[in-house]
Amino acid sequence: MKRYGTVTAVDGLDLKVLRGECFGLLGPNGAGKTTTIEILEGLLHADEGDVQVLGLRWATDAATLRPRLGIQLQETQLADKLTVEETLRLFRSFYPSGPTVGELLDTVELAPKREAWVSKLSGGQKQRLSVACALAGRPDLLFLDEPTTGLDPQSRRQLWEVLERFREGGGTILITTHYMDEAHAVCDRVGIMDQGKLIALGTPRELVASLGAEHVVEFALADGAALETPLLAALPGVRDVRRDETHLHLSTSELHRTVPALLDLLTRRQATLSQLGTHSATLEDVFVTLTGRQLRDE
Amino acid sequence: MLRRPSRSGTRHPLVELTLCRFREFLREPEAVFWVFAFPVIMTCALGIAFRSRGAEPIIAGVVEQAGADEVAAALERAGGFTVRRIAPDEVARAVRDGRAPVVVVPGSPPTYRFDQARAESQVARLAVDAALQRAAGRTDAFAPVEQPVLSVGSRYIDWLVPGLLGMNIMSTGLWGVGFSIVQSRTKKLLKRLVATPMSKAHYLMSHVFSRLLFLALEVLVIVGFARLFFDVRVHGSVAALAGLALLGALSFGALGLLLASRARTIEAVSGLMNLVMLPMWVLSGVFFASTNFPEAMQPFIKALPLTALNDAMRAVVNEGHTVAAVTTEIAVLAAWGLVSFVLSLKLFRWQ
Numbered sequence: 001m002k003r004y005g006t007v008t009a010v011d012g013l014d015l016k017v018l019r020g021e022c023f024g025l026l027g028p029n030g031a032g033k034t035t036t037i038e039i040l041e042g043l044l045h046a047d048e049g050d051v052q053v054l055g056l057r058w059a060t061d062a063a064t065l066r067p068r069l070g071i072q073l074q075e076t077q078l079a080d081k082l083t084v085e086e087t088l089r090l091f092r093s094f095y096p097s098g099p100t101v102g103e104l105l106d107t108v109e110l111a112p113k114r115e116a117w118v119s120k121l122s123g124g125q126k127q128r129l130s131v132a133c134a135l136a137g138r139p140d141l142l143f144l145d146e147p148t149t150g151l152d153p154q155s156r157r158q159l160w161e162v163l164e165r166f167r168e169g170g171g172t173i174l175i176t177t178h179y180m181d182e183a184h185a186v187c188d189r190v191g192i193m194d195q196g197k198l199i200a201l202g203t204p205r206e207l208v209a210s211l212g213a214e215h216v217v218e219f220a221l222a223d224g225a226a227l228e229t230p231l232l233a234a235l236p237g238v239r240d241v242r243r244d245e246t247h248l249h250l251s252t253s254e255l256h257r258t259v260p261a262l263l264d265l266l267t268r269r270q271a272t273l274s275q276l277g278t279h280s281a282t283l284e285d286v287f288v289t290l291t292g293r294q295l296r297d298e
Numbered sequence: 299m300l301r302r303p304s305r306s307g308t309r310h311p312l313v314e315l316t317l318c319r320f321r322e323f324l325r326e327p328e329a330v331f332w333v334f335a336f337p338v339i340m341t342c343a344l345g346i347a348f349r350s351r352g353a354e355p356i357i358a359g360v361v362e363q364a365g366a367d368e369v370a371a372a373l374e375r376a377g378g379f380t381v382r383r384i385a386p387d388e389v390a391r392a393v394r395d396g397r398a399p400v401v402v403v404p405g406s407p408p409t410y411r412f413d414q415a416r417a418e419s420q421v422a423r424l425a426v427d428a429a430l431q432r433a434a435g436r437t438d439a440f441a442p443v444e445q446p447v448l449s450v451g452s453r454y455i456d457w458l459v460p461g462l463l464g465m466n467i468m469s470t471g472l473w474g475v476g477f478s479i480v481q482s483r484t485k486k487l488l489k490r491l492v493a494t495p496m497s498k499a500h501y502l503m504s505h506v507f508s509r510l511l512f513l514a515l516e517v518l519v520i521v522g523f524a525r526l527f528f529d530v531r532v533h534g535s536v537a538a539l540a541g542l543a544l545l546g547a548l549s550f551g552a553l554g555l556l557l558a559s560r561a562r563t564i565e566a567v568s569g570l571m572n573l574v575m576l577p578m579w580v581l582s583g584v585f586f587a588s589t590n591f592p593e594a595m596q597p598f599i600k601a602l603p604l605t606a607l608n609d610a611m612r613a614v615v616n617e618g619h620t621v622a623a624v625t626t627e628i629a630v631l632a633a634w635g636l637v638s639f640v641l642s643l644k645l646f647r648w649q
Binding site: 043073075078079089095096117 | 308309310311313314315317318321322325326482485486487489490492493494495496649
């Protein structure tokens, strides 16, 4: 548990990350992801509770633990006027063992940029350098806090490849993100956090399946027409009905039956659609179903 | 000893940290200007303004009125004067702005207008008086034997250069260390570094050590320039001067660490630095002797690190003393450095 004044940032989190897996902490901004990860990294102290990392505790084993972790922080800006190679050489010097600077450069595909100043790198290159710094001590456990926030899709994919290579070497990853596709792409298991609490835990597939509905139908009605919730809930296949300001969302296990039935209902009520769409259920829908809120930008 | 044998050829973290600090500094053109160019420009400007002019004639003003020609003729006969004619309504201004440090109003007896508070004006008045008295018939009781001493080392510029050196060691020590630490803190780089197994003491030491690399250059540039252009000589041992500069740099580097140990913004640390440096610029005898301040303040002034550094360097440079003569100053500097470093290790805010 971690409190800031009267605000409890992380509350009763009970979580185990298995060796060799990639575990994702998901949640909106302010959910307590960063606080959780920084407690695990030994940068913050939990006010209550027991934290073990690699079977060790910060209070007693910090000196043994520190060299075995690779850490990437959310807001770190590395020194602008050092080159990529100089930065890696510096971080590498802090660890008793690890790959050479050349190997690190190859791992994150920055070898062509080794002479470039950090200030001249693109956002994606900076993040890969930041991950390379985290890998400098050949860690057993890698912590990544929103490593791809603000990156373009290609840069994100490049970073995922770096993580994949790290895992092939037997490493464990704990990553926080608010991108659902990222969680799907790189995580074996995810925990969804909201307001300091863990509200769901499992593989991405399990969590989506727990909705009991593989698809979501989203639609909006023209001319301010209205449909009552019980009427929609009674449509074949529908598991859940949700409204926001503009749209209605139906979670369904049988898209092929729900959509025709919905269209029938609309015809009978002489309502006109202004919009209609469907998508496969995602972790985003899991979050929305559990909390009634959107995951991002609130 | 600092080189750890390793397959991947990694250097000791303290070496890497120091090198990185050094490179970052060199890649900051403004910093290079303030450390190297600024003190040289300062030495140059002050050296020209206060260059030795013992052999120059005394300027004597004579008010443009009846009898002016006689006075001017008398002064010219005496020799050593440059006579300047001054309009009657210009007298006060001519004395004030130094155009004529003394102005003679012809008459019987003549009137001398001069500024009592200015040594230059006093001297001019005495010289003019002696010349006019002799012209009027006064005879000297005896003719003294004059032996002018022309000692390099007693000019203002000789006195000034060690002070400039001290000031420079102070300001680059404080700025060089404080600024980069606060910048690293605001960029969360400090937080990232403590997330590695890096030793915190190594990090703090690297800032002080990287200062030392520059120190050698700084001292060479200033001392070399002063020697070449103003013939300022180091009368004591160069090793003693180097030792004092080293101690000063360590001490001010540590003070810089202390000032930066908790500041979260560049503005905050700049304010703190100025607060600490400004009194020392004034009190510690950079441009004028600290003995100008009242006796009651002297113990306080002597306890300031810049006073200790300046006094010690002047003793070595100007008077040719050995380090044995400045042990008190050395103790003061060492105490400042040690206390600052220990305090900053305790107070330092890493996140």
